[in-house]
Amino acid sequence: MDLRELYQDIILDHGRHPRNFHALDEPSHFAHGHNPLCGDKVTVYLQLNGEQIDDVSFEGKGCAISTASASLMTEILKGKTLREAEILFGAFHAKVTGGAPVAVPAELEEDEERLDPLTGVKTFPARVKCATLAWHAFEAAVQGGGLAPIKTE
């Protein structure tokens, strides 16, 4: 696979200039994600209003893939419901790990496609966890978060 397919402009852009890259003052939920293999660290902050994700942001230090993935995730999840977030993560996870495809409702298709540039990692098995780290941290935050250890691929 050509490296340019992995490091597409959109990835390089979000990697260098991550969006929503700050802490929330009073997050309702947050969780740390840490990949001990490569040292990547991410903290995901959430402002939940019931089932609604009013705000989501992140901080951390990581590679281009993990930073871009976290950045894109925050852009996409803002304003979504937890159920929608779960569907999007499921579909994304299936794509990057080569699992059975997960259908998404029509209204989420555009968001799902925005994540496609990250799916280049599936031919780089060592990098799949970079692309999913922020999503796992998001999941951990929703489930109680704090310092809970989170799962990586």
Add this chain to the structure above:
Amino acid sequence: MKPQLRAVFDPGAIRREFPIFERNPGLVFLDTAASAQKPRAVIDGIAEYYRNDYANIHRGVYALSARSTDRFEAARETVRRFLNAADASEIVFVRGATEGINLVAQSWGASFLAPGDEVVISEMEHHANIVPWQFLRERLGIKLVIAPVDETGGLDLAAFERCFTPRTKLAAVTHIANVTGHVVPVAEVVRIAHAHGAKVLLDGCQAVPRLKVDVRALDCDFYVFSGHKCYGPTGVGVLYGKRALLNAMPPWQGGGDMILTVSFAASTFQEPPHRFEAGTPDISGVIGLAMALDFMESIGRDTIQEHEEALTRHAVEQLSAVPGVRVIGAGAAQIGAVSFEVEGIHPHDLATVFDQKNVAIRAGNHCAQPFMERLGLPATARASFGIYNDEADVAALIGAVRAAQRIFRD
């Protein structure tokens, strides 16, 4: 079986002794600090041992078992000679350096340390020389004292000496830092520790493949290394311990082969080294390790050291000359490994680009999270060398750095 002695060192000829390079044309392997590739002498030698001489050891009265036992014990003698230990009984075969350190912690440590006693380790240690002592801290209430590194990442000897108190019983220090390739002045480390009445354990994982290690000249009390980093098979390593210390240490694992007598009331145990080798060991691994050490001897250990020093120096120079590249701790005595950063590119991204160029390096924290924390780096890229590497490999490394810089250029 043994390759011929070479008057002039030729990495190209050495490389032909390693089938991995035949099967993977174009492979630029720069991760020997993680594990070395295996020469034909080891790969074929192990297969030949299984074909000709294999049986369990120390048990059978039949000739085949005796022959297998002889080969196993001959391997112990090879290791003794390689380390210049006084006696083969000072050589204990373990799974690797990690198990060697755990053995010392659980047998010697648990018997001879009391609550409040202190163990000094350095800031640059591999996790394998940190966690076993933390276990002992939990279990016994000993104190773990951390000797700091200086700005270059090398051991600060003056600060190291200040770590000693009347309660210090052991200093456990690496011989060469696996992250930076820094050579620790271990003769000084031993002198300082002994002057304070403490024993010394040295972690020789990165040193044994590169330096001529003489445990008697060093006068260290324990020395550990892993076979797979010095061109031998995985699953085998060595704990060297001074005879008097091993004699006084209780067994740490019970089972067959380590006992003299067993009854349900009580058991009695073998003398060292067999006291510490419960169960059927990795027989072919031990024999393969001896073949690997013989292979190194056939090249010449001074030759290996000179080659690794020269190649490391060349890599540091070449990397330092690339704009945007910073070598970690350049300037200190370094051998075998170079950690570096490329401005604006995370090491993990570098390693992926490198992999596409067939250049295998390590990216990450190198099992030394506290050291990385001290250096203020979440991760580094590390290129490390073996006897099969040459300047063409360094050129490929530099080419890969430039390729990554092109991809990530703003």
